[in-house]
Structure formats: structure tokens, C-alpha cells
Amino acid sequence: MDTELDESVSTEEVNPEYKYPFHWDLDFSLNIGEVNRRFFDELEEKRIMGTRCPECGDVFVPPQSVCVECYTKADEWVEVEQKGILESYTVCFFEFRKMPEPPYVTGVIRVGDSATCMMHFIEEIEYDDPMELVDKLEKGQAVEPVWADDRDGDIFDMDHWRLAE
Amino acid sequence: MTDVAVAGYATSGFAGETDKSGNELVLETNMAALENAGVTHEDLDTVMFTGQDPYDGAAISDGQKIATSAAYRKPIMRIQSGGGVAIHQARAKIRSGKADVVTVVAADFVTADPTTLSWSSHEALYHRPFGMNNRQSYGFFTQNYLDGSDVTREDLAATAAKNYEAAAENPTAHRREGYSTEAVLDSDPVVGPLTELMLGPMSYGAAVLVLVDEDVAAELDEVRGWVGGTGQATGKYKYRDMDDRLHQPTLRDAASTAYDEAGIAPDDVDAAEMATYAPSFELLGYEALDFCADGEGPSLVHDGTTAIDGPLPVNASGGPLATSPPNSGGVYRAIAACQQLEGELGRQNADRVLLWDNDMHLGEPARTDAVLIFEEASA
Numbered sequence: 001m002d003t004e005l006d007e008s009v010s011t012e013e014v015n016p017e018y019k020y021p022f023h024w025d026l027d028f029s030l031n032i033g034e035v036n037r038r039f040f041d042e043l044e045e046k047r048i049m050g051t052r053c054p055e056c057g058d059v060f061v062p063p064q065s066v067c068v069e070c071y072t073k074a075d076e077w078v079e080v081e082q083k084g085i086l087e088s089y090t091v092c093f094f095e096f097r098k099m100p101e102p103p104y105v106t107g108v109i110r111v112g113d114s115a116t117c118m119m120h121f122i123e124e125i126e127y128d129d130p131m132e133l134v135d136k137l138e139k140g141q142a143v144e145p146v147w148a149d150d151r152d153g154d155i156f157d158m159d160h161w162r163l164a165e
Numbered sequence: 166m167t168d169v170a171v172a173g174y175a176t177s178g179f180a181g182e183t184d185k186s187g188n189e190l191v192l193e194t195n196m197a198a199l200e201n202a203g204v205t206h207e208d209l210d211t212v213m214f215t216g217q218d219p220y221d222g223a224a225i226s227d228g229q230k231i232a233t234s235a236a237y238r239k240p241i242m243r244i245q246s247g248g249g250v251a252i253h254q255a256r257a258k259i260r261s262g263k264a265d266v267v268t269v270v271a272a273d274f275v276t277a278d279p280t281t282l283s284w285s286s287h288e289a290l291y292h293r294p295f296g297m298n299n300r301q302s303y304g305f306f307t308q309n310y311l312d313g314s315d316v317t318r319e320d321l322a323a324t325a326a327k328n329y330e331a332a333a334e335n336p337t338a339h340r341r342e343g344y345s346t347e348a349v350l351d352s353d354p355v356v357g358p359l360t361e362l363m364l365g366p367m368s369y370g371a372a373v374l375v376l377v378d379e380d381v382a383a384e385l386d387e388v389r390g391w392v393g394g395t396g397q398a399t400g401k402y403k404y405r406d407m408d409d410r411l412h413q414p415t416l417r418d419a420a421s422t423a424y425d426e427a428g429i430a431p432d433d434v435d436a437a438e439m440a441t442y443a444p445s446f447e448l449l450g451y452e453a454l455d456f457c458a459d460g461e462g463p464s465l466v467h468d469g470t471t472a473i474d475g476p477l478p479v480n481a482s483g484g485p486l487a488t489s490p491p492n493s494g495g496v497y498r499a500i501a502a503c504q505q506l507e508g509e510l511g512r513q514n515a516d517r518v519l520l521w522d523n524d525m526h527l528g529e530p531a532r533t534d535a536v537l538i539f540e541e542a543s544a
Contacts, residue, residue, distance in 0.1 A: 090304030090357035
């Protein structure tokens with residue numbers, strides 16, 4: 001999102017025929033909460049942590065504060081292996097907001113033995129024709145994170161993921 | 166408990182643009198629906214709006230339509246999970262004795278980018294940074310489907326073309342060009358295996374449905390149909406087991422409840438309208454609704470079963486690939502179901518039409534599914 005403040009509602013022009021254009025540019029500030037803060041703090045130290053349900057033992061990466069199956073607080077922290085399985089992926093062919101230049105690949109990654117999956121960009125894939133990318137990956141492939149040199153405690157401390165060696 | 170009838174309905178029809186204001190659309194469509202039902206605004210007990218503020222470009226946007234929907238001084242309610250859920254709730258209100266006459270009102274009239282609106286509805290910390298939106302979620306779902314089965318892009322395209330063939334015969338539909346399988350495959354790639362014509366357009370228009378209890382229905386000359394059973398279920402937001410997502414447990418749960426309530430089996434359904442925002446949802450929907458065994462979804466397209474002239478037409482309206490108004494799509498699909506009971510849409514007279522609606526125009530995670538059974542005769 002743009003960081004520069006703008007009017008929350010503004011009108012750029014009025015179409016004399018039948019359109020009345022306006023845009024919303026609202027500034028929100030989300031409380032990320034203790035669980036997410038801990039996760040991001042650990043990322044800054046190049047560790048991937050998840051929470052575990054004390055009843056069923058399921059591990060969640062990214063962390064979640066509750067196990068949706070047991071409705072129990074998942075308040076135990078565990079470090080997970082820095083390997084993942086690609087559960088699904090998709091290639092985006094259209095420009096969207098501040099995303100990378102298309103085509104780019106977004107993966108649904110099961111990190112370590114997590115019961116849930118995490119989303120991240122999959123990069124370092126060689127191709128000639130963009131359409132090749134659609135069939136370039138397979139569900140079940142092993143992937144690994146590539147850490148950013150400069151880490152600020154957010155999801156992009158992992159710069160991207162790539163197919164594991 | 167009372168049975169609930171569809172006393173009447175109206176739609177403005179749908180297109181890629183409208184020059185009418187939201188209140189103009191609602192007023193014209195609502196008046197037409199009340200007249201079609203043979204009731205007046207004074208008979209009306211409750212109004213249920215269905216839609217989302219972002220699509221209307223205004224917070225509490227239903228409040229601005231109190232006058233045009235004849236909701237002044239009546240208990241109103243907004244449902245954000247789609248027209249199917251709104252009808253499910255309206256029926257519950259009538260069956261509980263809280264109302265005799267209820268309208269379900271929806272309109273789409275503000276031009277905006279639906280993909281960005283969808284992005285804003287996604288989780289902020291882990292999904293939005295990767296541009297997660299409705300189309301991305303359909304891409305994940307479809308890619309996973311193709312990777313784990315023998316289904317091909319050609320199967321997806323044939324399913325889309327089947328919908329477009331039906332839409333070409335529906336004067337209310339938005340896309341009526343009758344695109345072929347080849348045209349669908351040749352359209353621009355958008356996300357994963359999905360092309361532009363495997364995804365719905367942004368459609369504009371309005372739809373209103375009038376529901377009444379059996380006493381009111383008995384006083385009317387005729388009704389359009391009866392709601393024999395309904396079911397609703399909501400899934401998890403977080404991405405977990407992708408295979409579980411393909412199994413569509415919420416759709417199966419909602420369908421099971423609706424079938425039980427209507428006292429019917431899947432074989433008793435003559436036709437269906439489905440909120441399928443990509444062909445993969447339709448093929449897997451056949452399986453979740455027990456129209457075929459798991460893994461056999463594509464065969465219903467290839468053998469013509471679900472074509473407009475087949476024994477089980479699915480999306481005789483053309484479905485969301487042809488007409489996709491995010492606020493009023495579910496109400497419109499209910500109207501399309503009733504029109505098939507009356508022999509006014511499609512090529513057959515159906516006695517029983519299933520409606521599967523959901524809120525997946527915003528994306529697939531945390532979806533809410535609703536299944537409703539519309540019948541020609543009261544149980």
C-alpha cells in the first residue's frame with residue numbers, strides 16, 4: 001500500500017454523462033498480535049517457528065493461536081525444519097498491484113511437518129516460454145527458503161523459496 | 166412449519182456496464198418483483214439485502230436502499246455470504262413465524278476492480294503480501310486438481326464452452342457469444358491453467374426474489390416454485406490439506422442437509438444452477454453433489470449429460486462464466502432455477518432444480534456454501 005497519506009475519499013473528475021468517479025485510499029493499522037510478532041522476530045534470526053496444539057499435536061506454520069479442529073489454544077512453540085513440500089502453486093500472468101513482473105509463481109508450501117500451509121513466491125525456475133511455467137512444477141516437490149540479507153522481521157525475511165537441491 | 170414458496174421475482178438482466186444508479190436498479194426491479202408476485206409493499210414483512218460494501222463503494226450500502234426496496238420501518242438484514250445463504254435465511258425467518266412475505270434484494274452498479282476488492286478481503290500478513298486474490302485462489306485450486314488427476318485444460322475448456330452454449334440462448338446473460346472450446350483455450354492466460362474465458366466477467370444489474378409462506382401462497386393465483394430444502398456450511402480459512410479442499414466438504418455438508426430436508430436423493434434432481442467461478446469447481450461440484458462418482462466429473466460434460474439439452478442440464482443460464490454479478494449472482498441463479506421449473510429457461514420443464522451458491526467470487530478460502538432445492542410442487 002502507498003505510505004503517503006491521502007484523502008480517504010476523493011473525486012478526481014465527474015463524467016458529465018453518467019459516471020461519478022471516486023476512489024478510496026484509507027489508511028489502516030493492524031495489530032499483528034503476540035503470536036505473529038514472535039514468528040516474525042524468529043524469521044529475523046533465520047528460524048522458522050510454529051505453534052503446536054497440545055491436544056492433537058498438530059503444528060501450524062504460519063503460527064495460529066487456536067487449533068480449529070480441537071478449539072484449543074495452540075500456545076506451544078516449536079522450531080520446524082527449513083524444508084517444505086509444494087502442495088500447490090499457480091502462475092500469475094497479469095500485473096497486480098506491487099507484485100513482481102508477470103509471470104511469477106506463488107506456492108502453497110507445507111513447511112516442515114506443519115498441518116497448515118504457507119504462501120510464498122517460488123523463484124529460480126528457468127524457462128523460455130512463460131506458458132512453460134504452468135507445467136514446470138509439480139505438487140509434492142521439495143522446496144527450501146532463500147533468506148534475505150537484510151531482514152526486518154516480516155514475511156519477506158525469506159526472500160523467496162526455490163526447489164531444494 | 167410452513168412450506169415456503171417463491172411467489173415472484175424480477176431481474177434487470179445483466180451486462181458489462183449499466184448507466185443506472187443503484188437505487189434506480191433496485192426500485193425498478195423491486196417493483197417488478199412485487200408485481201410479479203402479486204403482493205404489495207404493505208404486505209412485505211422483511212427485506213434481506215445480499216452483497217458486499219466494497220462492491221457498492223459505500224459503507225452500510227444497504228441503508229441507502231431502504232426507500233427503493235420498500236424496507237422503510239421494516240426489519241432488514243444484510244447477508245454477505247451470497248444470495249443462496251440469504252434465501253436460506255429468509256426461508257428460516259418465514260418458517261419460524263417471524264414473517265409471511267420476505268424479499269431478497271441485490272444489485273451491482275459500481276465499476277471497480279473485483280480482483281483488488283478480493284485482495285482486500287484476504288488475510289493481511291501472510292496472503293496479501295503475495296497478491297492473493299480470487300483469481301489466484303481459483304488458480305491454486307485448479308492447478309491442484311489437474312496435478313492430482315487425469316483432467317486436462319481441454320476438459321476445463323469444454324466445460325466452459327458448455328456454459329457459453331447455454332448462455333447464448335439466455336437473453337438475461339452477460340456473455341452470449343457462445344464461445345467454443347477452442348476459443349476458451351485460445352483466450353489470454355490469466356492464472357495457472359485458467360484463461361480469461363475460464364473466468365467470469367464483472368456483470369452489472371439487479372435481481373429480487375419474493376418468498377411467502379403457504380397461507381399467502383394459497384391466496385395468490387399462482388407461485389413460481391417452492392423451496393423444498395436448504396443447507397449451509399462454512400470452511401476453514403487457512404490453507405491446510407489441498408486434497409481436502411478439492412473434496413469440497415462444505416458443499417457436501419450443505420447438499421446433504423438440503424437433500425435430507427427436501428426428502429430427495431441426487432437422482433431426483435432434474436437440473437442445477439451452480440456458482441462455479443472456474444470450470445474446475447463445476448467438475449468437482451458434480452462429484453460433491455453426488456451427480457456422479459468421484460473422478461467422473463468430466464464425463465458428464467463429454468457425454469452431454471449436463472449440456473443444455475442433456476438429461477441433467479447444469480447452468481442453463483450460462484452460469485457465472487457468462488454472468489457474474491458479485492452481489493446479485495445468487496439471487497439471479499435462484500430466479501434461473503425457478504424459470505426452469507416454469508419452462509421459461511433451458512430446453513426442458515424441470516420438476517426439481519438444485520441451486521448451489523457460495524461466496525467464492527471473493528476467493529475460495531473460508532468459503533460458505535449453500536444448497537437449495539427448488540421444486541414445482543409443494544411437499
